[in-house]
Amino acid sequence: MISSAHGFGTQWENYPIVNLVALADPNVEIVTDSSSDWVYDWVMPFALLKKSFKRAADQYTQSLFQISELTRIGYQLAQAHRKPEMHYWKRFGLEQGDVESGVLCPFCGSLAMNRLRVIWDCPHCGGRDRRAHVMSLLDHFVFVKPTLTNQECREFLHVEKEYTARTLMTNARILDWYGSKSGRVYVLKK
Ligand SMILES: [Zn+2]
Numbered sequence: 415m416i417s418s419a420h421g422f423g424t425q426w427e428n429y430p431i432v433n434l435v436a437l438a439d440p441n442v443e444i445v446t447d448s449s450s451d452w453v454y455d456w457v458m459p460f461a462l463l464k465k466s467f468k469r470a471a472d473q474y475t476q477s478l479f480q481i482s483e484l485t486r487i488g489y490q491l492a493q494a495h496r497k498p499e500m501h502y503w504k505r506f507g508l509e510q511g512d513v514e515s516g517v518l519c520p521f522c523g524s525l526a527m528n529r530l531r532v533i534w535d536c537p538h539c540g541g542r543d544r545r546a547h548v549m550s551l552l553d554h555f556v557f558v559k560p561t562l563t564n565q566e567c568r569e570f571l572h573v574e575k576e577y578t579a580r581t582l583m584t585n586a587r588i589l590d591w592y593g594s595k596s597g598r599v600y601v602l603k604k
Contacts, residue, residue: 428478429478430474432470433456434456434458434463434466434467434470435456435457435458436457436458436459436460436462436463437457437458437459437460438460440459440460444457497604500555500556501556501560502556502557503557503558503559508557508558510558512557513553513554513557513558515569515570515571515572516550516570516571516572517529517534517546517547517550517571517572518546518549518550518553519534519536519538519539519541519543519546520541520543520546520549521536521539521541521543522536522538522539522541524536524538524539526572527543527546528572529571529572529573529578530542532544534546534547545586547571547582547586548586548587548588550570550571551567551570551571551582551583551586551588551589552588552602554566554567554570555601555602558570560601560602561599561600561601562583562589562599562600562601563597563598563599563600564576564579564580564583564598567579567582567583567600583600587603588602588603589601589602589603590602590603590604
């Protein structure tokens with residue numbers, strides 16, 4: 415944060431900086447070992463963010479910025495915002511085939527669910543889910559590569575019909591696509 419903030423023309427080391435990370439998804443849980451207990455001071459459920467703001471505000475009472483200065487920095491930060499690039503295949507040196515294909519069961523975590531007419535069915539636990547493929551599509555874009563064709567989709571989700579793959583990809587609401595029908599390439603929505 416400090417090094418990337420240098421571009422804003424402010425001497426950040428002169429100011430106290432409080433790190434806070436709020437988890438918007440209530441299902442996310444952070445687990446650390448005892449050597450990383452400090453994480454719990456920074457990372458919290460969204461509901462606790464207000465309380466932490468207040469605690470930080472009570473701790474630092476001296477006014478360091480003019481409102482106009484804060485507004486300017488706020489605009490600059492908003493403008494500099496970048497979506498994270500989650501290209502984990504690069505970071506972990508993953509190669510084609512390292513990520514097992516198939517739709518992961520959201521109930522028991524097993525591969526691979528079977529596609530019935532309009533729903534996914536788990537052969538291991540009997541769980542059924544309509545949108546289980548959405549997580550698998552995300553896995554493809556995060557762990558395999560940034561594009562997906564109809565054929566790759568059929569192989570990755572274990573579905574046979576071109577029509578089924580197309581419906582799953584277009585209805586997932588997380589993808590954009592370009593190219594004509596047969597050569598269409600799908601990418602993650604910006
Ligand atoms: Zn299952």
